[in-house]
Amino acid sequence: xxxxxxxxxxxxxxxxxxxxxxxxxxxxxxxxxxxxxxxxxxxxxxxxxxxxxxxxxxxxxxxxxxxxxxxxxxxxxxxxxxxxxxxxxxxxxxxxxxxxxxxxxxxxxxxxxxxxxxxxxxxxxxxxxxxxxxxxxxxxxxxxxxxxxxxxxxxxxxxxxxxxxxxxxxxxxxxxxxxxxxxxxxxxxxxxxxxxxxxxxxxxxxxxxxxxxxxxxxxxxxxxxxxxxxxxxxxxxxxxxxxxxxxxxxxxxxxxxxxxxxxxxxxxxxxxxxxxxxxxxxxxxxxxxxxxxxxxxxxxxxx
Numbered sequence: 001x002x003x004x005x006x007x008x009x010x011x012x013x014x015x016x017x018x019x020x021x022x023x024x025x026x027x028x029x030x031x032x033x034x035x036x037x038x039x040x041x042x043x044x045x046x047x048x049x050x051x052x053x054x055x056x057x058x059x060x061x062x063x064x065x066x067x068x069x070x071x072x073x074x075x076x077x078x079x080x081x082x083x084x085x086x087x088x089x090x091x092x093x094x095x096x097x098x099x100x101x102x103x104x105x106x107x108x109x110x111x112x113x114x115x116x117x118x119x120x121x122x123x124x125x126x127x128x129x130x131x132x133x134x135x136x137x138x139x140x141x142x143x144x145x146x147x148x149x150x151x152x153x154x155x156x157x158x159x160x161x162x163x164x165x166x167x168x169x170x171x172x173x174x175x176x177x178x179x180x181x182x183x184x185x186x187x188x189x190x191x192x193x194x195x196x197x198x199x200x201x202x203x204x205x206x207x208x209x210x211x212x213x214x215x216x217x218x219x220x221x222x223x224x225x226x227x228x229x230x231x232x233x234x235x236x237x238x239x240x241x242x243x244x245x246x247x248x249x250x251x252x253x254x255x256x257x258x259x260x261x262x263x264x265x266x267x268x269x270x271x272x273x274x275x276x277x278x279x280x281x282x283x284x285x286x287x288x289x290x291x292x293x294x295x296x297x298x299x300x301x302x303x
Contacts, residue, residue, distance in 0.1 A: 002125070002151075004063040008055045017044070018051040021063065023206055025162045032127070036063065065125070073102050073129060078114030083284045088153040088277050089146055090119065090132075093286040096142040096263060101130040115147060122147065123154035134158055135231055140263020142289050143170070144271035156276035161231060167272030168228040170236055171215070171288055173265035173295065174245040175255060178214050178222045185210045185239040189232040198252060199234045201242045208232040210239045218299040221248055237264060248295070259295065267292055 004026070012020045018037060022030040034051045036042050041064040042049060081093035092111070094100065099110045107113075115122060115132060122132030125148070132147040134157045146166075148154035160166045190205030192198040209229035216223040222245065226236045234253070240246055241253045248254065249261030259265075272283030287293075 002065040004065065006061045006063070008057050008059040008061065010057045012055045013057050015055050016051065017042070017049060017053040017055055017061070020055055021061070026158065036065070039066075041066065067124070073107050073113060073116065075116035076108065076113040077117045080111075080114050080118055081286075082118070083144065083286065084282070085119075087121075088149055089157070089275065090115070090149060091144055091146055091271065091284050093144055094137060094142060094268075096140055096289055096291070099139045100136040100145070101133050103129065111145070119149065121149045123149065123151050125151050125154045125158075135161060137268050138234065138237075138264070138266075141170075141266045141268060142292070143268025144284055144286050145268075146271060146273060148276075153276040157273065160273055164229055165274065167270060167283060168231070168268065169270035170226040170228070171267045171269050171292075172224050172226055172236060172240065173248040173292075173299070174222050174224060174240050175220065175248055175258065176222065176245045177217050177220070178224065178245055180214070182211070182213045183243075185212070185243055187239060187242055189235060189238055199232070199238050201238060206230075206232055208235050208239065210236055212240075218303040221299055223296065223299075236266060261291070261295060265292060265295060 006024065018030050018033045021033045022028055037049060037051050040048055043062050044053060044059050082090065083093055084091040094111055101112045102110050112131060112133065124131055126133050132149060134146055134148050134154060137143055137145060146157060148157055186209045187201040188205030189199050189208040190202040192200040207230060211227040211229065213225045214222055215225055228235060237247050237250055237253045246254045247264040247266055249259050250264035267288040269288060270283065270285050272281060274281050
C-alpha cells in the first residue's frame with residue numbers, strides 16, 4: 001500500500017476534498033477518490049472524512065492507495081509499434097482507432113491488452129485497468145506514449161508531467177486559416193455542464209496551456225504544431241475550438257461539416273522525457289500515419 005501526503009493550500013480553501021484530490025495530477029478519477037474515502041483510505045489530520053469535506057488550509061491529508069487487485073484483463077498478442085524499451089520504461093506508437101486502456105464493458109482490443117502480452121512487468125499504480133499507463137491519448141489520436149514498467153519509474157514520470165518537463169509535440173490540421181505564426185492558449189478546462197461527455201473552457205476548470213506554431217496554410221485549413229504544457233482531457237481539441245480553429249475530422253468538437261477522417265486529424269509525433277533511472281533526457285519522433293499525410297497532400301492540391 002502506497003501513502004500520499006498532501007497539505008491543503010490557501011487556494012483550495014472551501015473546496016470539496018474529492019475534487020481537490022482528483023485535481024492533484026496523479027491521474028486519479030473523482031469516482032476513485034470517493035471510493036477510497038468511503039473505504040477509509042483517506043484521512044484529514046488523522047481522522048476519517050467524507051467526499052464533501054470542505055478543505056481548510058493547513059489540514060494534512062493522507063491517501064492510502066490500496067495494492068492493485070489481480071488484473072482481470074486478458075493479454076492479447078498484438079503487433080505493437082515499440083520505439084524504445086528497457087527495464088523501466090517503454091515507448092509505443094499507438095495507432096489511430098485504438099483505445100489506450102480497458103473500461104468496464106470494454107475489456108479487449110486496447111493498448112493495455114497488447115502491452116500485457118508484450119511484457120509482464122507493468123506498474124500497478126493506476127489500478128487493474130490501467131497498468132503502466134502514465135498518460136493517455138484519445139482513441140482517434142495516433143502517436144507516442146510512455147509506459148512505466150515499475151512503480152518507481154511511474155512515480156518519476158508522473159512527477160515530470162506535474163513539473164511540465166515532458167516534451168509533447170502534436171501535429172494537427174485545423175479548420176480555418178490562422179494568419180499569425182504562433183500563439184499560446186491559456187484557458188482552464190473542465191466538464192461541459194450541458195454535455196458531461198465533453199470538455200470545454202470553463203471558469204474554475206483545471207489550468208491548461210497549449211502553445212502552437214503554424215507549419216503551413218491551405219485554402220480553408222491550417223497545419224499546426226501544438227506543444228502541450230499541461231495534459232488535460234481533449235486539451236488540444238478543446239483549445240483550438242476555443243480560439244475558432246477546431247480540428248479537422250473531429251466528431252465531438254469540430255463543425256457539422258468536417259472531412260470524414262474517422263476522427264480528428266491529430267498526431268502525437270514527438271515525446272521526450274528524463275529517463276527515470278539514468279537521468280538522461282531521451283526524445284523520440286514518430287511520423288504521422290499514412291492517412292494523415294494523404295489528407296495533407298489532398299489539401300495541397302486543392303490549394
